[in-house]
Amino acid sequence: MTDDATAAGVVHLSFDGYAIQAEKGASLLQAWIASGLPLTENAGCMGQGVCGACRVLLRRPGERLPGTALACETPAEEGMQVSFVDHFPARRPHAYDLHGVTDSWAVLDEVDRTFPEAKNCRHCSGCDRACPKGIEVQRMVNLASVGQTFAAAELFDACVLCNLCVAACPEHIDPAHLGQFVRRISASMTLRPSDLIMRLREIEEGLQPIDPDAPGANPKVPT
């Protein structure tokens, strides 16, 4: 037990139906494994908060509705009710071919074609409430569906691939994947760094040879 936890004691909570205890300060994910329960899914980066694997539904005492969170970055609290949210395959794949979109005038047409539900957003904010990263998901959807591609892409900067907004959307808009679509198309269609282009050209022209016998490529011989 860590010193900080010894001082602060333990908390009691319910996790996937198990009544467990946790050291105060421990994350929900740490509380789960410290209780001897098997962890074979819903785990990834173990606390960095970047992989979106450890999604949970979470209700604190006194709250009527549960919210969503990532178990690795949410401290366990007294009286919490928690359950993992399973991962599920998207039922309606929103399929597009990124390399097939070659005309930037047609990006909005591609949004309409691939994500036809985006125009039907009913502004329920379910996606906003579901996002553990506080992204304005609904605004991203609305911007993407009126051709404001860069602005939409910027809003989705902090996405960690948890797909909770996909589960939350009653219109099956698939916001997480729409967000990635606008991000990907923004980069692939407009990012053209000149230093990279020039270096690629030099390499193709054979102007960047590698000499394995150069002095710097070998350990210094003691003199």
Added chain:
Amino acid sequence: MTAGIPLAQALANWRACAPAEPRPCGLPVAELLRGFHPDQRPGAMVPLLVGISAGQRAPAELAALLQADSLVDDIDLAGAPLLEADVLVIGGGGAGCVAALTAARAGARVLLVTKLRIGDSNTVMAEGGIQAAVGEDDSLQRHFEDTLRAGHFLADKSLVAALVSDGPAAIRWLIQEGMSFDLADEGRRMGGTLLRKKPGGASAARLLSYRDFTGLELMRALREAVLLQPGITLLDRHPALELLSDDRGRCAGAALHDLARGRTVLARAGATVLATGGSGRLHLLGFPTSNHYGATADGLVLAYRLGAPLREVDSFQFHPTGMAWPGHLEGQLVSESARSSGAMLVNGLGQRFVEELQPRDVVAAAILREIAEGRGILRDGRAGVFLDTPTLERGKPGILAGSLVTLSHLAHRAGIDPASEPFLIRPTLHYQNGGLVIDPAGRTPVPGLLAAGEVTGGLHGSNRMMGNALLELVAFGRRAGEAAILDARVERPRNVGLTHLADWRRALTVQGLPLSRKAPMIFPPYGNFNAATDRGKAA
């Protein structure tokens, strides 16, 4: 308890001295590493007794797994469902996704299997960036020499040449897949220049990034690409238990475990690409780790049993700046981008003690030296040194909120304000420098078995430079994907089974090693799922 300077005293010393003057470490590099790098600790490494690399040294924890018996027997294969593919890719991180995409686009039927979920990997956690020599003041040769020098000239030159030559094309490929990069001037998307930082040990600014979550940005683009790519069948929650062999010793696919149903599944393939990543979750020498939950050395274990040789498996990277306090964040990474942006390391006396942008092994050893010699800082019984973010913020106002987003997020969870209080940090187990022997096409010496990413060795010598891991997974993921489809077209495995295990068990017995020890580990012990005994149950 380690000796050290109590927090309050250390903070007073730090305030009195800030900004601290540069101070060299005072010990020659070789002596510093010999005295304080964890790899060099007496008893840390043991020689391997069985297998093709017998005689090589490996950490005791890894050697135990490498010299264990298989989790499966012929009887487990009988009646197991059989899947067929041209190319089987094991591992759903960066290298696996790149290899799968490359093979599928060349026309292969690809089976991509992963222990957890596509994208769950060390790739997604990479913060700092990716190296590629694009600057006018830079060249492929410089990248080549820097990588060799940082690795103490133990790397394979042909692999390093392949790596650095692929660098600029790898960045173009990533942009084509929809990954963004930071620009020197964000207003100039077309015709501007990439933002370049100087990684530790480099002779030029070569580190390209996307904020301080480069790996996440890379993985987001790749995950979407894989999910949308025709020709790739994805199986989440299917760890590999054993590689299959044919009667000529060729790799023929793998026996997988379907975790959801608690049953074995066979995948037969013309070529198999191992992209299973590293081994931080073995917690070598009791160190905390910055690694992903799945990093348990499974690929090394499987390939070694089938006869694939290893190299530099006695060399691990301890990232200098892991969290030392608070306890629930122990081992979590504080990105090197803090130091490459100018943050200093300060001991309990308020002094700097090493040039912060030296290669990682040097900086880590220097920190461990400060702690061992009593100049560390103690907080709640945990020892570390300061990463001086407040001085960084004073020098470059706004940098914490603007470009060190992940770092600020981490500080929030630690309950500190990084603009007024420094982080307490200590080295954390970060990367497996060595691994499977491969050629520049990504082939191991075992026919039909290829490998890419952290599971391979030879690119980093005994110390990896920041930014070369992300480049490696793109460069060698593509190389392995291309070679795999060629191999799958040449020859198909026949009489597929576990023929290699008879010889392996005989070798273990001859050396007096127990057959009761099973591997791969699949999940760390604190995951409460023992692959040897709990496998029949759905989990």
